Amino acid sequence: MKKRKTLYGLLAGVSILFILYALAKNFVFDPAAEGFLSHKTGLKRELNLPVWLNVMYVHVAFACIAMASGLLNFSKRFFEKSRKLHRINGYVYIVSVLLVVLTSGYMAPYATGGKISSIGFNLLNMVWPLITITALIQIKKKRMIRHRNWMIRSYAFCFTNLLIHLITSLFHQGFGLVYATSYTIGLYGSMVLLLVIPYILIRKIGPSREIANPPRMM
Numbered sequence: 001m002k003k004r005k006t007l008y009g010l011l012a013g014v015s016i017l018f019i020l021y022a023l024a025k026n027f028v029f030d031p032a033a034e035g036f037l038s039h040k041t042g043l044k045r046e047l048n049l050p051v052w053l054n055v056m057y058v059h060v061a062f063a064c065i066a067m068a069s070g071l072l073n074f075s076k077r078f079f080e081k082s083r084k085l086h087r088i089n090g091y092v093y094i095v096s097v098l099l100v101v102l103t104s105g106y107m108a109p110y111a112t113g114g115k116i117s118s119i120g121f122n123l124l125n126m127v128w129p130l131i132t133i134t135a136l137i138q139i140k141k142k143r144m145i146r147h148r149n150w151m152i153r154s155y156a157f158c159f160t161n162l163l164i165h166l167i168t169s170l171f172h173q174g175f176g177l178v179y180a181t182s183y184t185i186g187l188y189g190s191m192v193l194l195l196v197i198p199y200i201l202i203r204k205i206g207p208s209r210e211i212a213n214p215p216r217m218m
């Protein structure tokens with residue numbers, strides 16, 4: 001019980017800090033994404049900057065909504081207060097995920113690192129909604145633990161951008177690789193971590209007694 005509370009506290013801290021960072025960076029400090037776009041060299045297709053930027057704003061806004069709504073739905077207190085709100089918030093999360101991948105679909109062909117990065121993003125565009133819909137199907141079948149586990153797998157994808165930038169910085173600033181190559185490594189490295197971290201987490205927390213034997217509903 002204490003382990004889970006600590007884990008939730010940690011998750012909440014990281015998620016809230018990252019949401020604030022993403023909002024501040026992309027809407028206040030660098031709204032033209034100059035820093036990020038300066039690394040885009042040798043693009044195969046011409047980038048329509050105003051459209052790309054607007055798509056990116058929608059992308060970041062819904063990514064932050066997905067992070068916040070997902071975090072809220074992992075709260076036991078919130079779940080116990082109102083299952084109805086948990087359900088509504090769950091649909092907010094799903095719609096946000098779909099909008100993040102839709103906008104990602106527009107940006108993927110222009111991805112930093114070229115075709116190989118575009119392929120990676122398009123893989124993510126398919127895998128993330130699939131995992132999220134699986135979580136929904138599980139709860140429709142009243143399988144609580146499986147629903148929770150698939151939601152943990154889905155929520156991990158909210159950290160895609162954070163992981164990409166952490167790994168990119170390590171390879172670019174740490175090992176001196178060119179930015180575009182570091183970014184591609186960051187993308188594929190984060191894809192591996194996004195599958196491995198939830199796997200370890202799910203094994204560590206195991207089934208909860210309360211949700212393994214939920215109280216009978218009228």
Ligand code: HEM
Nearest residue numbers: 022036063104107108110111112121124125157158160161
């Ligand atoms: C949920 C948390 C996420 C946040 C906060 C986020 C944020 C951002 C931001 C700020 C950018 C602009 C470039 C940068 O500064 O990195 C971006 C680009 C992009 N994101 Fe996301 N993103 C998230 C998740 C995802 C996911 C899960 C996918 C794929 C399914 C994705 C696909 C893309 C693509 C394709 C680009 C363009 C990359 C490029 O031009 O090189 N993002 N994202």
